[in-house]
Amino acid sequence: MTVSALSDRHDAESATPRQIDLRRGGRALAGSYLYEGDKLLTGWHSHDVHQIEYAMGGVVEVETRAGHYLLPPQQAAWLPVGLEHSATMNPDVKTIAVMFDPQLLPHAGNRARILAVSPLIREMMIYALRWPIDRRVGSREEEAIADGFFRTLAHLVADALDHEAPLNLPTSDHPIVAAAMAYTKEHLQSVSAEDVSRAVAVSERTLRRLFGDTLGISWRTYLLHARMLRAMALLALPETSVQDVSSAVGFDNLSSFTRAFAQFSGETPSSYRRRVKRVEEPTGRRRR
Known part of the structure; x- marks a missing residue:
């Protein structure tokens, strides 16, 4: 859903799906992204990482080839690696996304889901903002701390994937x-x-x-x-x-x-x- 600030607005609106490198060539195992902005149409795209996006405020609509999903505030959207999708960020949207290298969640499925996240996952996603996905990889000690945090969050998200909310329409x-x-x-x-x-x-x-x-x-x-x-x-x-x-x-x-x-x-x-x-x-x- 997140397209690196939806980094290249013109390209993101292209009709041809692109794969977005949210790490911008970096080597981070996982990281976060905070988006606040006006209404935005991302266009069709995919990521080379898994993504969970939590809506703090506003409403996000996500469309895949299989369905149309609504992400209301205080719910999270799960978008696995490689899934082609487009998103409509409605006015006053504020979201936090956490991206995971596929090795952290090797059995995450291949479809989008809307999740009712636990307070623990929500707080950990907020805490994850100290490690942006496009950061330069730090010292071995710094990255060990980050990797340990994100491995724990990945385990919690894996459990949450079994509890999706029926907030989608078929296509x-x-x-x-x-x-x-x-x-x-x-x-x-x-x-x-x-x-x-x-x-x-x-x-x-x-x-x-x-x-x-x-x-x-x-x-x-x-x-x-x-x-x-x-x-x-x-x-x-x-x-x-x-x-x-x-x-x-x-x-x-x-x-x-x-x-x-x-x-x-x-x-x-x-x-x-x-x-x-x-x-x-x-x-x-x-x-x-």
Whole structure:
């Protein structure tokens, strides 16, 4: 997700995926990166290291060939080495990323995941800011301390990979399904199956069959998940009310929205909003 300050903005927006050398030719076994900035589209890219990115504030959206992921505040995204992805850094984003040489997590899988990180992992990621990923390798003693720290963090992250949060939407190469998903996401406030069917020129019956056959879920389930993920992103923005968010994602009344949100996320919209707006202030190097 991190592209070295998303170092070369022009190149990062290229349509051709690139592999980014976050170590800038260095030999660090692991390291960190702090990003604060305005809205940014990274373009498709990959890394030569594993990456876990923790959202301190704001919302990040990540897309891979397999799905569309939402990274709300106080959650972490796992992106294994070599995974092609693109990211949208929404306004007021603040994230901490820790990168690991693949040898530190040799069995990390090959897909993106959103993790509910423990307080210990969060604090260790903040502490890791003293060792930037593009640092010059120091003395043998200094690097031994850093390597020991990151090996411990890598073990904790490996355990956390078994506890991912369902904060993603599927993607599809099927042209009708892809068009239907795009239309659904663009019209969450008032969309219906009839509207989508008309927009993609198929019957409602065909629409339901294609979603089931292609994605393994119904269009109605896709709609609900899209609404919940959009609601989580909106609730993290400044000056938003729960009522406004409820209306924006297509609910007729606040009580039905609250019930659906709680079933999806395990907490009410109000408690989620309070939690994600408690932004922590890490110490360390700040870069844009």
